[in-house]
Amino acid sequence: MNRSRPSTQGVDLIVRGLRKSFVGQEVLKGIDFAVRPGEIFVIMGPSGSGKSVLLKHLIGLETPDAGEILVNGDHISKPETAAKYRMALVFQSGALLNSLTVGENVGLYLAEHQLKSPEEIERIVGEKLADVGLNDVLHKMPSELSGGMKKRAAIARALVIDPQLILYDEPTSELDPVSAVVIGNEILDLQRRIGVTSIVVSHDRDLAFGVADRIAVIGEGRILTIGTPEEVKNFQDPLVQSFLNADFHREK
Amino acid sequence: MFKNIGEIMLLFWRTLLALPQTWRQRQKVYDQFFEIGNASLLMVCVLSFFIGGVIALNFGPALVERSLASAVGGVVGLAIAKELAPVMMAILIAGRIGSAMAAEIGSMAVYQEVDALRTMNINPVHYLVLPRILAIAFALPLLVVFSVLVGWFGGAVVANYNHAMDIPFRVFFANLKDIVELKDVANGVFKSFCFALIIGTVSCHQGLTTIGGPRGIGRSVTKAVVNSIVLIVIFDYLLTRLLLK
Ligand SMILES: Nc1ncnc2c1ncn2[C@@H]1O[C@H](COP(=O)(O)OP(=O)(O)OP(=O)(O)O)[C@@H](O)[C@H]1O
Ligand SMILES: [Mg+2]
Numbered sequence: 001m002n003r004s005r006p007s008t009q010g011v012d013l014i015v016r017g018l019r020k021s022f023v024g025q026e027v028l029k030g031i032d033f034a035v036r037p038g039e040i041f042v043i044m045g046p047s048g049s050g051k052s053v054l055l056k057h058l059i060g061l062e063t064p065d066a067g068e069i070l071v072n073g074d075h076i077s078k079p080e081t082a083a084k085y086r087m088a089l090v091f092q093s094g095a096l097l098n099s100l101t102v103g104e105n106v107g108l109y110l111a112e113h114q115l116k117s118p119e120e121i122e123r124i125v126g127e128k129l130a131d132v133g134l135n136d137v138l139h140k141m142p143s144e145l146s147g148g149m150k151k152r153a154a155i156a157r158a159l160v161i162d163p164q165l166i167l168y169d170e171p172t173s174e175l176d177p178v179s180a181v182v183i184g185n186e187i188l189d190l191q192r193r194i195g196v197t198s199i200v201v202s203h204d205r206d207l208a209f210g211v212a213d214r215i216a217v218i219g220e221g222r223i224l225t226i227g228t229p230e231e232v233k234n235f236q237d238p239l240v241q242s243f244l245n246a247d248f249h250r251e252k
Numbered sequence: 253m254f255k256n257i258g259e260i261m262l263l264f265w266r267t268l269l270a271l272p273q274t275w276r277q278r279q280k281v282y283d284q285f286f287e288i289g290n291a292s293l294l295m296v297c298v299l300s301f302f303i304g305g306v307i308a309l310n311f312g313p314a315l316v317e318r319s320l321a322s323a324v325g326g327v328v329g330l331a332i333a334k335e336l337a338p339v340m341m342a343i344l345i346a347g348r349i350g351s352a353m354a355a356e357i358g359s360m361a362v363y364q365e366v367d368a369l370r371t372m373n374i375n376p377v378h379y380l381v382l383p384r385i386l387a388i389a390f391a392l393p394l395l396v397v398f399s400v401l402v403g404w405f406g407g408a409v410v411a412n413y414n415h416a417m418d419i420p421f422r423v424f425f426a427n428l429k430d431i432v433e434l435k436d437v438a439n440g441v442f443k444s445f446c447f448a449l450i451i452g453t454v455s456c457h458q459g460l461t462t463i464g465g466p467r468g469i470g471r472s473v474t475k476a477v478v479n480s481i482v483l484i485v486i487f488d489y490l491l492t493r494l495l496l497k
Binding site (some may be wrong): 014024042056059062082087088089091093096097098099108109112114115156161 | 276286304327356359360363365368369370371372374390
């Protein structure tokens with residue numbers, strides 16, 4: 001396909017000493033890592049370990065109790081940073097606006113910032129929805145979509161921003177294996193085409209080891225290990241190993 | 253409730269700063285405006301007619317007894333224009349529209365839709381709050397003008413057909429015209445404009461700060477309505493005092 005795309009450059013991201021507590025419960029207990037421009041960085045960890053909270057910090061939706069987050073050297077807490085870089089978060093729940101159609105949701109960024117004409121927005125929206133394998137949903141309301149379709153529409157909405165940094169919260173958690181592969185390939189494709197920096201939170205081991213340049217495993221509010229998929233697989237730590245190798249036991 | 257007053261004032265200030273965005277958001281202002289009209293016009297009509305009627309019923313016979321029948325139109329006219337139409341309509345709109353605003357924005361906050369807007373660099377004050385406050389600030393004063401007219405009519409009808417009064421329409425309206433000045437109606441309309449700002453700001457603030465699930469939304473709706481009404485009654489006194497010259 002020969003689509004003209006503005007060339008974007010992924011940004012780098014540095015997290016130092018990030019801590020966050022909610023009413024007496026310390027969720028993040030000092031998180032440090034750095035993501036290189038154009039990298040696909042996967043964060044894995046058990047349910048409730050603070051992955052979604054971490055992502056919200058990375059895009060500036062939560063303010064940390066301590067520590068700092070730098071995007072290309074700019075503090076995320078400064079209002080200018082949000083305007084300077086194009087960043088997108090695909091929420092775990094999708095978080096589509098329920099009062100708008102799917103098409104309006106996906107085109108919302110362009111329409112609100114008046115970046116394109118309505119006809120062009122319609123074209124781009126159709127294109128992005130097709131990218132994530134959604135057809136004929138343009139005029140449906142989000143409540144008429146299945147969980148997996150909502151997730152894919154949310155990904156399309158993030159793609160429309162033409163992001164320099166894209167954060168996915170469990171992009172494949174409600175998808176069938178085929179759609180999961182489509183999304184995984186789209187994550188890879190996006191990085192190849194426009195060099196976007198991607199951070200993917202997922203429990204999906206196939207996805208994680210399929211797309212990751214590096215993987216971080218977090219548990220109990222700390223980073224247990226960071227490394228290439230190979231390094232993480234061979235990391236001898238009972239918590240990490242039990243998470244990566246969890247399997248069913250069935251009597252023969 | 254008063255610990256939030258600072259936050260509410262801050263939201264109001266931010267909305268004022270967002271005023272230059274009005275032209276951009278005009279479609280949403282229209283939509284909200286017509287929604288308010290649709291949702292409340294019939295209720296305003298019925299409520300105002302009966303308020304006018306009951307005021308005539310309460311004061312009329314007492315005045316007639318003291319051979320002040322000619323004053324009934326003025327008393328009913330003034331009471332409605334200066335006090336009852338603005339306050340009752342504001343309370344009605346707080347219940348009908350303020351609750352809807354708090355519920356809608358509250359559910360958006362709970363289901364992370366507001367967060368999603370922020371990640372798209374769309375300011376929730378521009379996108380959600382400004383259109384609603386502008387729409388209600390236009391709509392409520394208009395509804396109050398309408399309510400005053402219907403209320404006067406209701407008062408006249410009751411004064412005419414109630415046997416304790418039997419005041420002809422002509423006499424009722426002649427006296428009303430004598431006593432009620434345009435300034436009195438303008439006072440009431442101005443008060444309702446202030447009430448509209450209170451309802452809009454309080455309800456949007458309550459919506460944006462909603463936490464928890466469906467129960468949190470319910471709590472926000474209740475608080476939005478109750479706090480709006482309390483503030484309306486307090487400001488009613490203050491504004492009336494201020495406008496008294
Ligand atoms: N706004 C909040 N207020 C209070 N506690 C919170 C809040 N958000 C998250 N938490 C707590 O933080 C912890 C981590 O939550 P988080 O949603 O980040 O988990 P997660 O790693 O994303 O889990 P999952 O894989 O199930 O999505 C949980 O114990 C949760 O109760
Ligand atoms: Mg999560």
